[in-house]
Amino acid sequence: MQSGIAVEMRGITKRFPGIVANDHIDLQVRKGEIHALLGENGAGKTTLMNILFGLYQPDEGEIFIHGRKVGITGPQKAIELGIGMIHQHFMLVEPYTVLQNIILGAEPRKGVMIDYREALARVRELSAKYGLHVDPHRTIREISVGMQQRVEILKTLYRGADILIFDEPTAVLTPQEIRELMAIMRRLAGEGKTIILITHKLKEIMAVGDRVTVIRRGRVVDSLPVRDTSPEELASMMVGRKVSFVVAKQEARPGETILEIENLTAYDERGVQVLKGLSLDVRKGEILGIAGVEGNGQRELIEVLTGLRKAASGEIRLRGRPVRNESPRRIAESKMGFIPEDRQKRGLVLDFSVGENLVLKNYYAPPFSRRGLLKYDRIFDHAAGLIGEYDIRTPDEKTPARALSGGNQQKVIVAREVAGDPDLLIATQPTRGLDVGAIEFIHRKLIEQRDSGKAVLLHSLELDEILNLSDRIAVMYEGRIVGVLDPRETDEQEIGLLMSGGRAAEGVGNGDEASGHVGDGGEASEGVGNGGEASGEGGNGDGASEGVGNGEETSGGVGDGDDAAEGGGAGHHLGGSGVRA
Amino acid sequence: MNGLVRRLFGESALIPVASVAIGLLLGAVIMLAGSYNPILAYGSLFSRAFGDMYNLGETIRQITPYIFTGLSVAFAFRSGLFNIGAEGQFIMGAVAAAAVGVLIELPWYTHVPLALIASALAGGLWGAIVGWLKAARGVHEVITTIMLNWIALHLANYIVRSALLEKGMARSRYIHESAWLSNPDLTGLFDNARIHYGILIALVLAALFRFLLWKTKQGFEFRAVGFNPDASEYAGINVKSTFVKAMFISGLFAGVGGACEVLGVFHYQTVSSAFPGYGLMGIAVALIGRNSAVGVVLGAVLIGVLTYGASGMKFGAGVPEELIHVVIALVIFFVAASGIVEWMVRRFRNRNGVVHGHDDASGGR
Numbered sequence: 001m002q003s004g005i006a007v008e009m010r011g012i013t014k015r016f017p018g019i020v021a022n023d024h025i026d027l028q029v030r031k032g033e034i035h036a037l038l039g040e041n042g043a044g045k046t047t048l049m050n051i052l053f054g055l056y057q058p059d060e061g062e063i064f065i066h067g068r069k070v071g072i073t074g075p076q077k078a079i080e081l082g083i084g085m086i087h088q089h090f091m092l093v094e095p096y097t098v099l100q101n102i103i104l105g106a107e108p109r110k111g112v113m114i115d116y117r118e119a120l121a122r123v124r125e126l127s128a129k130y131g132l133h134v135d136p137h138r139t140i141r142e143i144s145v146g147m148q149q150r151v152e153i154l155k156t157l158y159r160g161a162d163i164l165i166f167d168e169p170t171a172v173l174t175p176q177e178i179r180e181l182m183a184i185m186r187r188l189a190g191e192g193k194t195i196i197l198i199t200h201k202l203k204e205i206m207a208v209g210d211r212v213t214v215i216r217r218g219r220v221v222d223s224l225p226v227r228d229t230s231p232e233e234l235a236s237m238m239v240g241r242k243v244s245f246v247v248a249k250q251e252a253r254p255g256e257t258i259l260e261i262e263n264l265t266a267y268d269e270r271g272v273q274v275l276k277g278l279s280l281d282v283r284k285g286e287i288l289g290i291a292g293v294e295g296n297g298q299r300e301l302i303e304v305l306t307g308l309r310k311a312a313s314g315e316i317r318l319r320g321r322p323v324r325n326e327s328p329r330r331i332a333e334s335k336m337g338f339i340p341e342d343r344q345k346r347g348l349v350l351d352f353s354v355g356e357n358l359v360l361k362n363y364y365a366p367p368f369s370r371r372g373l374l375k376y377d378r379i380f381d382h383a384a385g386l387i388g389e390y391d392i393r394t395p396d397e398k399t400p401a402r403a404l405s406g407g408n409q410q411k412v413i414v415a416r417e418v419a420g421d422p423d424l425l426i427a428t429q430p431t432r433g434l435d436v437g438a439i440e441f442i443h444r445k446l447i448e449q450r451d452s453g454k455a456v457l458l459h460s461l462e463l464d465e466i467l468n469l470s471d472r473i474a475v476m477y478e479g480r481i482v483g484v485l486d487p488r489e490t491d492e493q494e495i496g497l498l499m500s501g502g503r504a505a506e507g508v509g510n511g512d513e514a515s516g517h518v519g520d521g522g523e524a525s526e527g528v529g530n531g532g533e534a535s536g537e538g539g540n541g542d543g544a545s546e547g548v549g550n551g552e553e554t555s556g557g558v559g560d561g562d563d564a565a566e567g568g569g570a571g572h573h574l575g576g577s578g579v580r581a
Numbered sequence: 582m583n584g585l586v587r588r589l590f591g592e593s594a595l596i597p598v599a600s601v602a603i604g605l606l607l608g609a610v611i612m613l614a615g616s617y618n619p620i621l622a623y624g625s626l627f628s629r630a631f632g633d634m635y636n637l638g639e640t641i642r643q644i645t646p647y648i649f650t651g652l653s654v655a656f657a658f659r660s661g662l663f664n665i666g667a668e669g670q671f672i673m674g675a676v677a678a679a680a681v682g683v684l685i686e687l688p689w690y691t692h693v694p695l696a697l698i699a700s701a702l703a704g705g706l707w708g709a710i711v712g713w714l715k716a717a718r719g720v721h722e723v724i725t726t727i728m729l730n731w732i733a734l735h736l737a738n739y740i741v742r743s744a745l746l747e748k749g750m751a752r753s754r755y756i757h758e759s760a761w762l763s764n765p766d767l768t769g770l771f772d773n774a775r776i777h778y779g780i781l782i783a784l785v786l787a788a789l790f791r792f793l794l795w796k797t798k799q800g801f802e803f804r805a806v807g808f809n810p811d812a813s814e815y816a817g818i819n820v821k822s823t824f825v826k827a828m829f830i831s832g833l834f835a836g837v838g839g840a841c842e843v844l845g846v847f848h849y850q851t852v853s854s855a856f857p858g859y860g861l862m863g864i865a866v867a868l869i870g871r872n873s874a875v876g877v878v879l880g881a882v883l884i885g886v887l888t889y890g891a892s893g894m895k896f897g898a899g900v901p902e903e904l905i906h907v908v909i910a911l912v913i914f915f916v917a918a919s920g921i922v923e924w925m926v927r928r929f930r931n932r933n934g935v936v937h938g939h940d941d942a943s944g945g946r
Contacts, residue, residue, distance in 0.1 A: 059819070138606065329817030346815045351808040358814040360805070369798045 005067060006163055007052065014062035016048055016060040022058070022316040023048040023218040024457040029163075029211075031066075034185055034195045036205040036226070038238055039215035040435035041406055045198050048215070049165050052196075053085045065163070084156025085165040090148050092140045099136035100124055102154050126157050131187045146177030153184065163194045171433055175496075176293065177464050182208045185511040200238070200435050202231040203464070214238055239437050249447045252471040255284035258424050258455035259305075264314035264324075266297075266304050274300040275311070276479035282424065287446060287456040289470030289487075291463060293499050297479040298459050299341065302428050305329040305457075306338045309355060319423060332361055337422035339413055341429045341459075343406075347413040350402040354394050355383035357401045360414050389443070407438030414445055425449050428459045443469060463492055477501050596919045597869055597876065599926055603884060604912030611907060612900055622898035626905070629893020630886045638774025642846060645883030646671070648783035650863025651870060651877040652790050653708075653831045657722075658872045659794055660827035661807035666726025667713060667835040668860025669733030670704040674836025675705035676737040678843045679850035681757025683745045689759040696760050697782070697840055705829040706838015707733060712828030716821035722828070730856065738852045745850065754849040762845035777845025779838075784878070786834060791874035793830070803827050835860060865913050884909060888890025 007029040014022040021044045029035040050056045052063065054072040063070055065081050072078050080086075092101050099120060108118040123136055132150045140148060149169060156164055166185070170178045185208055189195055193406050199205060205212050205226060213223040214237040221237045259282040266275040274297040282288045292298050303309035305316060307328035316324040318334045332338070342347035348357050359368050359379050367378045383397035391452045392411045394404055401409055405575040412429065417425060427446060431439040446469060450456050460466050466473055467488075475498040483498045609619035630640045650667040657664035664670075681696040708727060714720040745753035763777035794800040805813040806823045813822050838859065843850055866884055870876025891905035915922050 152914050306815075327817065327819070328815060329819075333819050340815060345809070347812060349805050349809045349812050352805065356801070360812070363801050364798050372798050373796055374798055374801055 005029070006031040006065070007196070008054065008062070008064040008067075009048070010062045012048060012051060012058045012063075014044075014051060014056060014058050022051070024061070025215070025218070025220050027213055028223070029194055029196055029222070031194050032189055032192050033210040034189050034197060034208055036199060036209035036212040037211055037215065038199060038202070038205060038234060040200055040238055040437065041433075043215045043238075044218040045215050046167060049085065049167060049196065049198055050392075053077070053083060053165060056310060079159050079161070082160055082162045083165065084159060084161030084163070086149065086152045086156060086167065086169060088168045088171055092148060092151060094141045095139055097137050097139050098134050098143070098151050098154075101140060101151055102136075102158050104155075106159055110418050123154060123158065126154055130157065130184065132157075133183060140415070140501060144177070146180060147175055148183070149173070149177075149181065153188075162187065162192070163196070165196045165198070166435075167198045168200075169197070170199070172199060175461065176500075178204070184278045200434075202234050205234065206231055216240055235436050239435075240266075249351050249453065249469075252286045252450065254286040254471065255453065257281045257283050258319055259457065260317040260320075262315040263304075264301070264304065264310045264316065266300050266309060267312060268300060273312075273480050275304065275314075277314070278476075278480055280474055280481050280484075282455045282457050283449060284423075285457050286471040287450050287455050287458055287469050289466035289473045290457070290459040290476055291466045291473055292476035293498060294461055295498075297477050298476055300479075301476070302338075302341070302426060302459060305331075305426060306336070306340075332420070334424040335421070337417035337420050337425040339410075339417055339425070339427040339430050341432070342411055343413055346399045348409055351400055353383075353398045354387065354392065354401055354404070354412055355397040357382045357412050358383045358386055358397075358419075360416060361420065378415045386419060390445075396550040407434045407441075410434060410438060411440060414442060418449060422454060424455045424457065426459075429461060430458070431460075431462070431465060456539050463495060467492070467495075475499055587594075589866070593925060594876075595869060596922050597880075597916055598801070599922050600915035600919070601912050602932055603915050603922065604908055605927075607911050608904065608908035611904065615900075617900045618898055622894045622900045625897020626887070626890035626894040629897070630890035632893075633772065634770070635759070635772035635774045636889075638768070638771030638776035640886055640889045641780050642775050642777065643889040644881050645777075645779045645783050645845075646838045646842055647862055647866050647881035647884050648780075648787060649841065650835050650859045650883050651866030652783075652786055652863075653833075653835035653838070653860075654863040654867035654875070655870060655872040655874075655877050656794075656803075656834060656918070657809045657827060657831040658867060660721050660803040660823065660831075661810060662712070662827060662831070664708070664711070664726055664728050664823065664831050665723055665838040665864070666708065666733075666832070667859075667863045668856050669726065669730035670707045670832040670835035671839040671842075671857070671860050672730075672733045672737045673707040673832075673839065674700035675839030675843045676705035676740050676850055677836070678760075679745060679753050679756060680740065680839030681820040682760035682844060682848075685756050686757055686782075687759060689761075692757065692759040693762065693844065696756075696844055697728070697837060700836045701833045701839030702836075704839065705833035707836070708830075708832020709825050710828075711832075714827035715828075716824045734853065734856060737850070741850050741852050746852075747849070748758060753849045755848050756844065760844055760850060762841055775846050777841065779841030782837065782841060783881075786837065787874040787878050790834070790877075799826070800872070826836040835863070865909070868913060870915050871916075 005028055007027065008027060009027040012022050012025045012027075013020065023050055025044070027037075027048070028433075037045045037049070048055065051058050052072065052079050053437070054074040057073070063072060065083070070077075070081060072081065072083075075085075080173050093104065096104070099116070102123055103114070103119045106120070108115040110118075114153065120136060127133055127150075130153075134143070134147060134150050134154065139152065143151075153164070171179060173181060182204070185195055189210075197204070197209065209226040211223065212229070212234065213363065214221040214234060216238060232242075257504055259280075261278060261280045264275050264278045265273065268274045276297075278297070278301060280288075290298055290301075300309060304311045304324075305368065307323075307326055307330070310325050314324065315322060318331070318336060321334060323331050323334055323336075326334075344350060345419060352360070356363070357377075359382065363369060363374065363379070368375055368382070380397045386392070387394060390411045392404070392415065393408045401412060404412070414430070425446070430442050430446070434442065443465075444457065446456055450471075458466065458469055470487050473487055473490065473495065474481045475483045475485065475495055477499060482501070485495065485498075590838055605623070612619040612622055629636055650671060653667040653670065654664050678696045678700040681699045682692070685692070685695070687695065711722050711725045711729065714725050715722050726773065741753045746758055747754045761777075762782075763775065765777060767778065768774060792800075794804060800819070802813070802818050802823050803826075804820060806820050806827070810820050813823070842857075842859075862884060864878040866877055868880075869881035869883065870878070887905050887909055891902045894905065895898045895902045
């Protein structure tokens with residue numbers, strides 16, 4: 001590792017009305033390293049990076065880039081200094097092609113015309129150099145989220161960035177895409193780029209980081225090499241107390257079946273069949289986890305179960321009562337609680353008070369309403385009780401939900417759904433975007449529900465979460481349950497294979513083997529999550545022989561590197577990207 | 582003072598009040614640029630509006646329809662709908678009231694209520710069409726309300742011409758006196774100004790607006806859908822039927838407003854080639870009033886006073902009446918661009934050292 005200091009921030013202080021977001025923060029990032037910036041939501045890490053990228057001006061402190069003191073007055077200035085930022089929410093023009101997005105605002109010109117040939121050559125050169133394979137001619141809306149992120153990375157590289165800031169880059173990615181991204185980051189660092197990774201996920205830091213700086217409440221707790229620390233140590237630094245990772249739970253004692261699903265079929269908005277005869281049951285006193293790569297019908301399944309989407313055929317019974325295609329309210333009244341995936345869009349009315357949100361599903365029933373009138377004193381009493389019980393951090397029950405942190409917003413939802421005393425609790429991505437403390441809390445609540453004899457249906461894209469919490473794991477692939485596994489007798493490998501459409505018994509040749517062994521260069525093989533897009537182009541054959549084989553994994557069939565190369569089109573090949581053993 | 586303002590107007594009072602002040606100030610600057618005397622101009626505007634009983638009565642008459650249409654637009658806004666159609670709902674209410682007033686003869690204590698109910702239904706149904714089209718067919722309400730405005734205008738003209746026409750005139754026959762909303766006792770008090778009891782109906786409806794939205798179960802649903810239809814659907818609220826109900830109530834407010842103009846002011850309905858403009862001004866009123874009942878009433882008072890007082894400005898200071906539209910436009914501009922005003926208010930406060938670091942205005946207590 002080179003020893004030059006790429007970024008040095010000294011005594012950075014930034015105050016916002018009411019809080020000090022950054023309190024004399026010192027940060028040193030060496031050239032060519034992957035430097036993780038770890039902290040809970042609201043700890044001040046994004047603020048610090050926004051200062052580095054020129055979006056905010058610090059109230060105090062100095063910034064040095066490659067040893068030279070600089071004033072970063074705006075993003076334009078940051079870009080001139082070679083700093084690029086990959087935002088959590090991509091800033092791409094959807095109907096434009098990949099190429100157009102990359103060059104947008106920095107187009108090479110020939111007279112008044114854009115010189116696309118020159119642009120294409122430069123983009124191809126960059127993507128070859130860093131293993132960022134994209135098809136320059138497809139539009140943004142045609143490509144996957146992971147692919148869009150590559151476009152964002154290419155955008156910064158195209159503008160000559162040698163310091164790249166990634167803001168929570170994995171929040172929107174599938175497990176496979178995450179591993180691909182890790183490989184890309186390593187490759188970038190290997191080519192001499194300096195990477196700052198903002199995250200609150202310890203696993204990512206352990207997997208990819210060289211050094212880590214932990215920030216808590218606007219101050220630096222410590223800055224140390226990743227190899228000298230452990231996830232446990234980092235977590236306690238981040239949260240300020242000891243955190244347990246292993247979810248303590250007793251043996252499940254499943255009882256009678258609460259939810260039965262038989263041969264369920266449904267279509268999405270475009271008329272594509274997304275559920276293809278799905279059958280499943282969930283019993284009292286167990287947590288059934290649904291694992292799967294995003295886009296295999298999980299969302300639609302949950303929507304059908306909760307009444308938000310109509311099923312075409314099949315049967316759903318809740319405690320023996322048929323509830324298919326009933327209204328969301330009727331279903332909820334049949335004692336189903338539902339923690340939705342998108343808490344701000346579905347779960348809460350952000351402009352309503354915490355109290356109102358806590359009765360969002362039963363405001364119409366006594367004691368909260370009588371004769372058509374709302375009983376606000378009862379609503380707020382109820383809220384005060386739940387705020388205490390669930391430790392929801394809010395000034396009071398009349399504060400709008402918008403003012404709460406993500407973790408506390410999620411607590412409001414969990415409190416509401418659990419307080420309804422459901423027989424079946426459905427939780428989708430219940431900890432997405434939350435920090436360690438809040439995740440712990442939510443997990444504990446789900447297990448409490450199980451132990452008190454409820455049926456819990458958990459859907460998560462975080463495989464760890466599924467493995468840790470579930471008593472049975474149902475793997476979903478292309479609108480069907482392709483396997484129900486016992487978490488004590490399975491591992492990430494087997495699940496990952498089922499998730500990609502393969503069969504555990506068959507074994508798909510070397511491709512899947514590589515995918516299992518993360519850390520031995522196996523990142524190269526993570527074609528698993530690419531949906532239909534994975535394929536090779538041209539010279540991918542070599543890469544494939546190094547254990548990539550992504551084409552056949554995605555299609556679920558059995559093939560070899562040549563097949564992958566013939567797939568053509570998408571150009572999502574991972575040839576050398578992960579090779580950094 | 583600040584606390585009082587906030588208690589009276591709700592949390593969001595400061596911005597509209599500051600916007601009005603800035604609008605009036607900039608209006609003054611424009612007058613100065615045209616070498617008019619702004620103090621004299623505003624002085625004569627207000628003395629025209631409030632100077633004597635007659636003018637006070639006329640000012641109140643001017644304010645009344647703005648309250649109705651302001652409530653109409655604000656109610657739809659609260660439910661997440663942009664009702665550009667208060668104009669058409671107002672006209673439908675007016676023609677319904679005119680029909681009941683002209684064609685039916687009843688004692689006043691049933692005639693007036695019947696006319697009002699007819700207008701409420703007419704305006705409400707005119708609005709409900711919009712809600713239904715949105716719920717069933719997904720047609721955006723801005724499109725349908727604009728189109729329905731024109732249909733209402735010409736449908737009303739057709740009804741007046743074919744069923745209610747006074748021979749040789751471009752208007753309906755007079756409504757029976759039993760349907761009047763004004764009486765000599767009241768107009769006498771105001772020196773024969775055309776003030777009518779519609780103002781009381783408007784204030785009652787404003788109170789109902791507030792009660793319905795914040796005290797009832799149904800109001801909870803309207804507000805939930807208005808803020809977040811996705812979460813409302815998830816929570817089991819029937820979003821589509823809520824749209825229809827909300828548009829019915831929104832149209833009802835405007836329809837009763839139309840009735841009050843016919844029953845209280847003119848006592849007939851004209852055949853008209855243009856819109857009266859109350860519906861569109863209702864959007865401004867709702868904006869200034871930030872979609873609250875009290876805000877709408879105050880917004881209507883502001884617009885009513887400025888519109889009616891404008892002629893005084895012309896006589897008193899020679900300022901062209903049209904200038905008042907510039908002032909109104911400026912006020913609306915600053916309310917709409919509230920970010921600018923918020924920034925100005927914050928700067929102003931910081932400089933005066935009222936707030937140290939903790940800006941409680943933005944802190945949202």
